[in-house]
Amino acid sequence: MKVTDHFKNADKTLFSLEVLPPQKGESVKNLFDHIDPLMEFKPPFIDVTYHREEYVYKKRENGLLEKMTTRKRPGTVGICAAIQNHYKVDTVPHLICGGFTREETENALIDLHFLGIDNVLVLRGDCVKSETRFTPEPGGHHYATELIEQVVNMNSGRYLDEEQTYKNSTDFCIGVAGYPEKHSEAPNMKADIRWLKRKIELGADYIVTQMFFDNQKYFDFVRLCREEGIDIPIIPGLKPFTTKSQLTLLPSMFHIDIPTELADAVEACKDNKAVAQVGVEWAIQQSKELVEFGVPSLHYYSMGKSESVRKVAEAIF
Template identity: 45%
Template sequence: MKVIEHIDKATSPLFSFEIVPPPRGKNISAVTDIVKKLLPFNPSWVDVTAHSAGAYYNEKSDGSVERKIYKKRPGTVGICGVIQNRFKIDTVTHLLTQGFTKEETEDALIELNYLGIHNVLALRGDALNYNKKYDLSRKRNFYAKDLVEQISDVNKGVYLDDISNSFPLDFCVGVAGYPEKHFEAPNLATDIHYLKQKVDAGADYIVTQMFFDNSKYFEFVDKCREAGITVPIVPGIKVIKRMNQFSNVPRHFYVDFPDEFVAEAHENPDHIIEIGINWARKQTEELLNANVPSVHFYVMNDCDNVSKVLKGLY
């Protein structure tokens, strides 16, 4: 089932979760063990993140420097296939523009269709840490809007090249939204302008970056509606469990923490796990009372504290 169908047919609160592929060399059980812990909470869907290749430089014995390209966390498509077919939970595959050609994206969409996966999240992704050499005969998507347009094309049966006996595909497309604006945008109004372009290109729903002040989400939704964006906007929640996250999270995700949350944590640092769980639970309760489409938890690779948040709601 598509994400948008889950939302349209919902008669009770929906919860979705986002996990990351395990590092290279890890077994698939690193993922399936997390999913098993989430089963009691009836996941409507599970997102699996994607990562572009990176580069590292190795100095050889002769003094020369060798560049090696690696993928730290491979297997997004395969992991989605395992989760969906083993646990019968719909999955959302993250697709990136950075580091991938249009041809590679089209191949991924065809493979996802074979696996029965019909939900994708279209993202630009983080900038590469090296200059990838592209075959000039290959095409590229530069922005998430371009990626949404390509997915919308294959949904109409329009492929990059003529393919005999080809058929339209059927993907539900999500995109990212930023209640505190994307760090590259000069202001929130400009960011919402570009978000509307992604929706107009064919996006079916929006999932937000993590936030810790619900008022930021509600204001963001109001501004999106004023701009003519009508698709569901799913709030994203992250559970804080370490004191250093109060400095790391703003640095990496460009979000603010409410003064009350920070003060409570600094007054009782030994109880940060409990404080983080309680804060996320209060956020979730308020969001559910406001009838949000779903609550999306950024689990990544640790679901224990998310489980404690949800157990307090059941």
């Protein structure tokens, strides 16, 4: 079922989550052990991230450096199929520009359609760690808008290098990312909203936001979107604090602000157990306020750890 259909059929705010594929060498049991404690809250869909290949440089005997690729996690398509088969819930694979040619993207979408997966979250993706700017794969997409166009074309039965239109088209529900504190590469919020609106005009069906810790940022973002005529569902993304190191790590990675009150509370903690408790309490208050606001779903970034998300969900659902 499509994510948007779940929203239409719901009479209250839903619970959903995002998971990471397990590390290379781990079995699917590691992933299921993470998801199992959260299934009592009946998530109608689970997002699965995609992690592109990274590069390492190894010194050869002649002194030259050899560029080698390394992949640390299994494929998102297979993980989505495993989750959908095991739990009988819908999955939302992340589809990114980086690391894919257009042909590889089409093949991934064909596989997803064959597996009965009805949703994709379309993203440009981040640059690899060894680069300072995003570089598309040769023959790949530069922007999420181009990737959306390819999915929309397949939904209309138009495939690459084919002159005819096929009847056996796909029918993906397309999600895109939104940034309550603006994308790090956008010059300002107005420009960021304008680019987001273009994604909606091309065919995106819903928005899921980057994590935030100040609900006012989300409320302002929704208002700006509505003023620009963006009327599709906007799902807030949440993450409970779990470690003191996240005070600097999260702003650096995701370009977000940590409210002074939360930062002071985390700084005052003696250990990460206390930090996790602060994080749960903050996320519960965020969640309650967002439910009152009428959000379609509370979407939790579990980051491979379910304990804090479970405590928050117990207080809300």
